[in-house]
Structure formats: C-alpha cells, structure tokens
Amino acid sequence: MSQEYSLAKEKIKILLLEGVHESAVECFYQQGYTEIVQHSSAMSEEELIACVHEYHFIGIRSRTQLTEQVFAHAKKLIAVGCFCIGTNQVDTVAARTYGVPVFNAPFSNTRSVAELVLAEMIMLLRKVPEKNMACHRGEWLKTAQGAHEARGKTLGIVGYGHIGTQLGILAELLGMQVVFYDIETKLSLGNARSMKTLDSLLAHSDVVSLHVPETPQTQLMIGPEQLAQMKPGSLLINASRGTVVDLDALAASLKAGHVAGAAIDVFPVEPKSNTDEFISPLRGIDQVILTPHVGGSTQEAQENIGVEVAQKLIKYSDNGSTLSAVNFPEVALPTQHDSSRLLHIHLNKPGVLNQINQVFAALNVNITSQYLQTDSELGYVVMDVEHGKAKAVLNELKNVPGTIRCRVLH
Numbered sequence: 415m416s417q418e419y420s421l422a423k424e425k426i427k428i429l430l431l432e433g434v435h436e437s438a439v440e441c442f443y444q445q446g447y448t449e450i451v452q453h454s455s456a457m458s459e460e461e462l463i464a465c466v467h468e469y470h471f472i473g474i475r476s477r478t479q480l481t482e483q484v485f486a487h488a489k490k491l492i493a494v495g496c497f498c499i500g501t502n503q504v505d506t507v508a509a510r511t512y513g514v515p516v517f518n519a520p521f522s523n524t525r526s527v528a529e530l531v532l533a534e535m536i537m538l539l540r541k542v543p544e545k546n547m548a549c550h551r552g553e554w555l556k557t558a559q560g561a562h563e564a565r566g567k568t569l570g571i572v573g574y575g576h577i578g579t580q581l582g583i584l585a586e587l588l589g590m591q592v593v594f595y596d597i598e599t600k601l602s603l604g605n606a607r608s609m610k611t612l613d614s615l616l617a618h619s620d621v622v623s624l625h626v627p628e629t630p631q632t633q634l635m636i637g638p639e640q641l642a643q644m645k646p647g648s649l650l651i652n653a654s655r656g657t658v659v660d661l662d663a664l665a666a667s668l669k670a671g672h673v674a675g676a677a678i679d680v681f682p683v684e685p686k687s688n689t690d691e692f693i694s695p696l697r698g699i700d701q702v703i704l705t706p707h708v709g710g711s712t713q714e715a716q717e718n719i720g721v722e723v724a725q726k727l728i729k730y731s732d733n734g735s736t737l738s739a740v741n742f743p744e745v746a747l748p749t750q751h752d753s754s755r756l757l758h759i760h761l762n763k764p765g766v767l768n769q770i771n772q773v774f775a776a777l778n779v780n781i782t783s784q785y786l787q788t789d790s791e792l793g794y795v796v797m798d799v800e801h802g803k804a805k806a807v808l809n810e811l812k813n814v815p816g817t818i819r820c821r822v823l824h
C-alpha cells in the first residue's frame with residue numbers, strides 16, 4: 415500500500431523512452447512538469463528495475479516490456495503512458511494490482527497504418543518488390559507477368575476496427591471489392607461485406623490484410639492451414655502484431671509460390687534498438703516488403719500521440735481523471751476548486767466503501783463531492799474535502815483494509 419501527499423509538479427519525475435515525440439515534452443512543460451528524462455531507445459527489464467523507483471510516470475512505445483517485476487520495483491509510479499495503440503507490452507493486470515492506470519492513444523496513428531498498407535498492396539500487386547531487388551542487382555525485369563491493377567480485386571480485411579475500416583474505405587476508392595472478418599458484429603462501411611468465417615475470407619481474397627490486436631485468439635492465427643486456404647497467387651499484409659502470423663510457414667508458402675508476395679511490418683521478436691540485428695526467416699525473399707514496425711511512424715501520428723497521451727497523464731496527475739485508461743475503472747472528473755481531492759484505489763470487496771465513509775464521519779470531515787467507479791476487482795473513489803482536512807483523512811484512509819493506494823491532490 416502506498417500513501418502520498420501531492421508533490422510540487424517540478425518534483426514529479428517523468429521517464430520517456432523509445433523516442434516519444436517532443437510534442438509530449440512540450441505538453442508536460444506547459445503544465446509545469448519539468449523533470450523529464452528522455453531516451454531514444456527501449457530499456458531492458460534489468461535496466462528498468464535499476465532505475466524505475468525514481469519515476470512517477472513512464473512513457474513507452476511498443477518495444478519496452480513493463481513486467482510484474484518492473485511494477486514491483488516502481489514504488490513511486492503513478493501511471494504509465496503507452497504512446498501507441500498496443501498495450502500488450504505492459505502487464506496491465508500487474509499494473510492494476512499496484513494501483514497504476516495505463517493509458518494509450520487508441521486512434522492517432524490509425525490513418526498512417528491504413529495509408530502504408532494501401533501503398534504496399536499496390537506495390538505487391540505490381541510485383542515492385544522483386545523488380546526493385548532485381549534492379550539493385552543490376553538486372554532488368556521489364557515484364558507485365560503477374561502484375562495487376564487493384565481495381566476489381568478483392569481485399570480481405572481481418573479485424574474491422576479503426577484501421578481496418580479506414581483501409582476498406584480507401585480501397586473502395588481504388589475500385590476494389592472489400593470483405594472483412596471480425597469476431598464482433600460490425601457496421602459495414604461503403605459496400606464492404608462481412609464474411610462469416612476467416613476461412614471464407616481467405617478463400618475469396620486476392621489480398622489479405624491483418625488488423626487484429628494481440629490476444630490469445632490471434633496468436634498464430636495465420637499458420638500453414640490458413641495460408642493453404644488463401645488463393646494461389648494472393649498476397650498477405652501484416653501490420654498488426656508479429657505473433658499473428660507463423661513466419662516460417664509464410665516463408666515456405668512464398669518459396670513454394672503459393673502466396674505470391676507479402677508485406678510484413680511487425681515481428682514476433684523485434685530488435686530493441688536500431689543498432690541490433692533484425693533476424694527473420696523472410697530476409698532475402700525478394701517478393702516480401704519488410705519494414706521495421708513503422709506502420710504508425712509518421713510525424714503527424716507521433717505528434718498527435720505525444721499530445722494525446724501526455725494530456726491523459728497530466729489529467730490523471732492533476733485531477734485524478736482515469737477516462738480511457740485501459741486497465742482501470744474510468745472516472746471523468748471536473749477540476750477541484752477551493753478543495754483538496756483524495757484519491758483512493760482499493761480492492762472491490764464488501765465493506766470497504768463503508769469503512770472509507772466512516773473515516774470521514776469519525777473525523778467530522780464533510781465530503782463536498784464524491785465520484786466512484788468499480789469493476790469486478792478494483793474500486794476507485796475520489797472525494798473532495800475542505801482544504802486543511804485532507805492530511806488527517808489520508809492518514810486514516812491508508813489503514814482501511816483493502817486499500818491499494820491513496821493520494822491527495824491540492
């Protein structure tokens with residue numbers, strides 16, 4: 415259990431890894447947060463364990479693994495910001511148990527991914543990757559053999575969410591037929607048609623593009639059997655997560671000439687920094703476009719993400735708002751005026767709230783506003799009280815059984 419009095423903003427230490435965009439740093443500065451440490455690459459678990467006790471906020475992208483061990487050493491950590499969409503690199507369950515909300519940017523890079531995939535699809539349909547490689551070797555592959563227009567072809571989108579839907583709209587503008595498969599019922603945009611099964615999508619599509627999150631169900635979702643279901647000469651694009659495709663099976667299918675080409679942006683194991691070697695069974699296969707997980711890496715996306723996630727962290731730090739946290743009960747809070755705000759994170763067990771209220775009754779402190787949100791395991795209650803009363807209440811609240819963490823904001 416940890417108990418904290420609000421710190422002056424200039425004492426709050428923020429660690430930003432993986433080249434989080436300067437727009438985030440500007441947001442923190444504008445709001446009075448000045449203790450910011452920036453690194454251009456990820457940190458290993460050992461490196462984090464050695465330094466994490468110093469920081470109140472951590473900002474990462476997709477390469478930094480925040481494990482249970484890291485959270486166990488993060489005594490001051492208030493919140494985590496994933497400056498990206500995916501949060502699979504964070505043990506979000508462990509974060510909850512330490513009372514740490516995790517925020518991300520669910521939309522800001524989706525257009526960038528959709529545009530890259532669209533461009534790759536056209537390149538693959540025209541067999542540009544192998545022609546490009548041939549030119550680099552001094553060869554001249556001027557032929558229309560196997561090169562096709564996008565117009566009239568069928569694009570199969572697996573995972574019809576923010577990226578999949580935008581891609582579908584862009585593809586229809588090129589005159590493509592769009593089909594999609596999703597585990598949820600989704601509104602079809604444009605003329606897109608929903609397919610009942612993944613197998614039927616694979617059997618119908620000239621190009622298959624994957625846009626699912628990393629979950630136990632999407633692990634190796636495209637393996638030898640699924641590749642065999644794809645039409646001979648069809649194309650596969652994966653800009654979702656590296657664990658979704660069996661790359662050895664894909665390499666075998668490409669070498670056998672069944673799948674004609676692929677564009678892969680994400681890998682089961684990715685280098686930690688730009689100086690580490692990239693290892694993949696797809697290296698050296700001419701008809702494959704390989705990119706280093708840059709689907710969302712545009713200036714526009716990174717700048718927007720920097721602002722979006724920094725603002726979420728600042729809001730949580732300044733007023734306790736957890737709106738859009740991925741692992742925490744969500745509370746949208748107004749700014750407190752002429753009062754102190756107590757934040758109490760606890761196990762959602764019978765009697766805890768009653769005991770919290772008894773603390774106020776025993777100390778004769780009036781709660782001017784109270785906000786509560788719970789899920790099956792966690793409770794988050796925010797209470798505004800008169801200035802000068804918060805410290806005494808905080809000292810008692812920490813003793814309420816089931817308390818994970820409490821904090822006061824002035």
Ligand SMILES: NC(=O)c1ccc[n+]([C@@H]2O[C@H](COP(=O)([O-])OP(=O)(O)OC[C@H]3O[C@@H](n4cnc5c(N)ncnc54)[C@H](O)[C@@H]3O)[C@@H](O)[C@H]2O)c1
Pocket residue numbers: 499500520523524527572573574575576577578595596597598625626627628629631632653654655679680707708709710711
């Ligand atoms: N390459 C990059 O740089 C990059 C950038 C952004 C996002 N991503 C990845 O792309 C993924 C998709 O992003 P998004 O913004 O479209 O997410 P989203 O949550 O909006 O959409 C994902 C869709 O997949 C569906 N889905 C989940 N499990 C499924 C399954 N087993 N079968 C079929 N459909 C399933 C969901 O119902 C949802 O509609 C992210 O989770 C992230 O991992 C990669």
Ligand SMILES: O=C(O)CC[C@@H](O)C(=O)O
Pocket residue numbers: 475476477497498499500501523710711
């Ligand atoms: O920028 C990154 O490192 C990750 C991009 C992407 O995979 C995401 O999850 O948003």
